Amino acid sequence: MNIDPNDNLVEVRNLTKWFPVQRGLLAQVFGGTRRFVHAVDDVSFEIRRGEVFGLAGESGSGKTTTGRAVVGLTPVTSGRVIFDGIDLTTLGGTGMRSLRRAMQVIFQDPMASLNPRMSLGRSIGYGLEIHNPEMDADARRAAVVEMLERVGLAPANYFYNKFPHQTSGGQRQRAAIARALVTQPELVLADEPIAMADVSVRALLLDLMNELKRDFNLTYLFITHDLATAKYICDRVGIMYLGMMAEVAELRELYTHPLHPYSQALLAAVPVPDPHQRRTQPMPEGEIPNPISPPTGCRFHPRCPIAGEVCAQEVPAFRELRPAHRVACHYAERFLPSGD
Amino acid sequence: MVTTPGGGKDTLVQIRDLSVTYHTRLGPLSAVSGVSFDIRRGEILGLVGESGCGKSTLGRALMRMVAPPAEISQGQLLFDGEDIMAYDGEKMRDFRGRRVSMIFQDPLTSLNPVQRVDEHVVEAIQVHEPQTTIRVALNRARTLIQTLGIRANRLRDYPHQLSGGMRQRVMAGLGLVLNADLIVADEATTSLDVIVEAKLLDEFKRLRDEFNLTILLITHNIALVAQIADRIAVMYAGQMAEVGDVVTVFDDPCHPYTEGLLRSVPNVKLNEREVLYKMGGEPPNLTHPPMGCRFHPRCPMAMPICSAEEPALLPVVGDVEHLVHCWLHQPQTRGAEAQA
Numbered sequence: 001m002n003i004d005p006n007d008n009l010v011e012v013r014n015l016t017k018w019f020p021v022q023r024g025l026l027a028q029v030f031g032g033t034r035r036f037v038h039a040v041d042d043v044s045f046e047i048r049r050g051e052v053f054g055l056a057g058e059s060g061s062g063k064t065t066t067g068r069a070v071v072g073l074t075p076v077t078s079g080r081v082i083f084d085g086i087d088l089t090t091l092g093g094t095g096m097r098s099l100r101r102a103m104q105v106i107f108q109d110p111m112a113s114l115n116p117r118m119s120l121g122r123s124i125g126y127g128l129e130i131h132n133p134e135m136d137a138d139a140r141r142a143a144v145v146e147m148l149e150r151v152g153l154a155p156a157n158y159f160y161n162k163f164p165h166q167t168s169g170g171q172r173q174r175a176a177i178a179r180a181l182v183t184q185p186e187l188v189l190a191d192e193p194i195a196m197a198d199v200s201v202r203a204l205l206l207d208l209m210n211e212l213k214r215d216f217n218l219t220y221l222f223i224t225h226d227l228a229t230a231k232y233i234c235d236r237v238g239i240m241y242l243g244m245m246a247e248v249a250e251l252r253e254l255y256t257h258p259l260h261p262y263s264q265a266l267l268a269a270v271p272v273p274d275p276h277q278r279r280t281q282p283m284p285e286g287e288i289p290n291p292i293s294p295p296t297g298c299r300f301h302p303r304c305p306i307a308g309e310v311c312a313q314e315v316p317a318f319r320e321l322r323p324a325h326r327v328a329c330h331y332a333e334r335f336l337p338s339g340d
Numbered sequence: 341m342v343t344t345p346g347g348g349k350d351t352l353v354q355i356r357d358l359s360v361t362y363h364t365r366l367g368p369l370s371a372v373s374g375v376s377f378d379i380r381r382g383e384i385l386g387l388v389g390e391s392g393c394g395k396s397t398l399g400r401a402l403m404r405m406v407a408p409p410a411e412i413s414q415g416q417l418l419f420d421g422e423d424i425m426a427y428d429g430e431k432m433r434d435f436r437g438r439r440v441s442m443i444f445q446d447p448l449t450s451l452n453p454v455q456r457v458d459e460h461v462v463e464a465i466q467v468h469e470p471q472t473t474i475r476v477a478l479n480r481a482r483t484l485i486q487t488l489g490i491r492a493n494r495l496r497d498y499p500h501q502l503s504g505g506m507r508q509r510v511m512a513g514l515g516l517v518l519n520a521d522l523i524v525a526d527e528a529t530t531s532l533d534v535i536v537e538a539k540l541l542d543e544f545k546r547l548r549d550e551f552n553l554t555i556l557l558i559t560h561n562i563a564l565v566a567q568i569a570d571r572i573a574v575m576y577a578g579q580m581a582e583v584g585d586v587v588t589v590f591d592d593p594c595h596p597y598t599e600g601l602l603r604s605v606p607n608v609k610l611n612e613r614e615v616l617y618k619m620g621g622e623p624p625n626l627t628h629p630p631m632g633c634r635f636h637p638r639c640p641m642a643m644p645i646c647s648a649e650e651p652a653l654l655p656v657v658g659d660v661e662h663l664v665h666c667w668l669h670q671p672q673t674r675g676a677e678a679q680a
Contacts, residue, residue, distance in 0.1 A: 058533035058534070058535065058536075059533055168622055169391075170622065198390040198391050198560065199390065199560065199562065199601060199604050199605055200390060200600065200601065200604050200618075200619040201622075202604070202606075202616075203604045203616035203617065203618045203619070204618050204619075206616065207616075207618060225533065225534065226534075226606070227534075227608050228563070228606035228607060228608040229606050231606065231607075231608060231610070232606055232616060252610060255608070255610050256610060265535060266534065266535065267608065268538075269534040269535045269537070269538040270534055270563075270608040271534075271537075271538070271541075271561065271563035271564050271566065271567045272563060272566065272567070272607060272608060272609060273562055273563035273566045273590075273602065273605040273606075273607055274566055274590065274607070274612075275566045275567075275586045275587045275590050276587070276590075277609070278566075278567055278568075279538065279567060282542075283535050283538050283539045283542070284535065287503045287505060287536060288533070
């Protein structure tokens with residue numbers, strides 16, 4: 001499927017999500033400052049129809065919160081999420097429910113999305129019961145059986161009656177994928193879908209996800225902490241740090257010319273499975289700061305090897321420095337390949 | 341007694357024909373089955389394999405930390421030439437901690453939540469060296485924590501106040517403060533973010549270089565082994581599949597399982613391994629392991645003999661340091677192949 005760079009399925013505009021910090025009783029009675037976890041701050045990007053958009057970053061970068069906001073699972077503090085022309089942030093419960101069929105989720109732990117007391121067949125068919133109530137039981141069963149076969153759980157009639165605990169981790173994740181796809185969604189949020197699987201199973205799951213995307217014309221929002229895995233599925237990647245979008249570009253472009261010092265560190269930190277290519281460059285100082293009072297200016301500046309005075313004062317603009325390659329860094333020009 | 345070539349080379353631990361059996365309701369399960377290998381003084385040995393291959397059980401067995409329903413059903417464990425299977429309870433307690441220290445995936449389950457960092461270190465010292473005064477122990481704790489790159493004022497912190505990376509460094513420190521010879525790191529970096537993980541690995545390397553520490557790095561992440569290990573040991577279904585120098589094994593894997601495993605690991609570098617190898621099948625149920633070589637049902641190179649008899653772990657022709665547990669490399673079948 002060709003991806004039209006102007007056909008956006010999802011547009012995220014200035015998305016902000018703050019979580020209030022629980023205060024003690026005295027603070028509640030006597031007032032004092034309300035504090036917030038700045039999970040996502042002013043994040044903008046778009047997902048094109050038919051692409052796999054990867055959101056990558058470390059724990060606490062806000063990638064999961066962003067993903068949940070995109071499929072309307074979490075109310076936003078401010079900003080807009082536009083899905084296929086509809087602004088999700090203004091939709092009420094009923095409007096949202098009718099859209100849910102078109103937006104499905106695959107989580108990291110398949111046990112969490114499969115009811116332990118339901119057979120795989122029932123769990124998968126449950127979405128159809130809700131979103132296609134006019135479907136009769138036989139048609140529903142046929143749809144589920146077809147989906148089971150499609151995700152490689154054959155013989156389907158055998159797996160239909162199995163319970164989650166009777167299957168292996170890889171088979172459970174296949175069932176979770178089937179559960180997400182049975183309502184024929186347009187957008188699938190995959191939040192670390194293969195992080196729990198073993199290496200030999202991971203390759204198979206990635207292959208399956210690529211195949212299903214092609215066959216069902218899906219668009220994925222693929223959330224991962226692993227840039228090595230992202231390489232095998234994503235078309236474009238956004239790198240997040242402490243609630244902000246650091247850099248967005250096409251995958252090959254970003255991996256060849258990372259312009260943000262954080263993206264550079266993150267790429268360098270990924271262990272390469274080749275003893276001839278051992279990492280020699282040092283890692284950034286310190287650890288990811290507290291999101292309750294994030295650093296001023298560029299949030300990466302306390303750890304950044306090239307930070308200057310301006311970095312602590314001004315939030316860097318998210319600028320397009322190369323075609324379709326945006327970065328939020330005051331000094332990103334230094335990393336432009338010569339000739340640009 | 342089986343002797344492994346190269347065993348004389350300043351060997352710290354000799355594991356000979358070790359088996360660990362779990363007594364389950366479904367019958368005995370051989371989690372580790374007849375495993376022999378050496379750990380050399382001052383090396384970083386990477387022990388890899390997928391979930392359920394027995395690598396963690398093996399790591400615990402090295403400290404005789406297998407509790408019912410599991411037991412070490414046979415084999416020898418020689419540490420610095422001493423037979424630790426013959427140790428009584430008191431000698432074993434002294435051995436653990438003083439000679440060998442262990443770091444687990446989740447440091448919060450190993451650190452006491454109501455004890456400060458300094459109390460942990462002082463306790464560790466006083467249990468093994470009761471004559472040491474608190475003042476001396478505290479001084480040692482302060483020096484130690486700074487060696488690990490943590491500021492001395494963090495000694496007064498409780499485990500929950502530390503970041504994940506710091507907790508793992510404190511765990512490593514509890515072994516170092518007693519001058520343990522061997523650190524068994526069981527998935528010690530698995531719950532950490534890539535940048536923190538990379539820094540912990542750098543720390544491991546530095547500790548090995550400075551204190552001539554021996555590290556057994558148990559992990560499912562083969563890329564980590566490529567980055568820091570000197571030798572690699574690959575386990576499959578409770579058996580040792582291949583042992584050798586890390587560069588040799590990565591460049592020229594001899595066991596079909598090792599080869600498949602290495603080819604299925606994602607590589608973040610563009611233009612390297614663009615397609616992942618997909619290994620068919622799943623690891624066997626160890627209550628009823630396959631006859632002969634346990635990998636034969638999934639092996640693309642399987643021969644009739646593979647399902648009938650178990651091969652031995654023998655050196656590859658021309659390299660006594662590179663051992664492989666596969667009929668493709670046994671003298672009998674090598675001869676037969678040459679004749680055919």
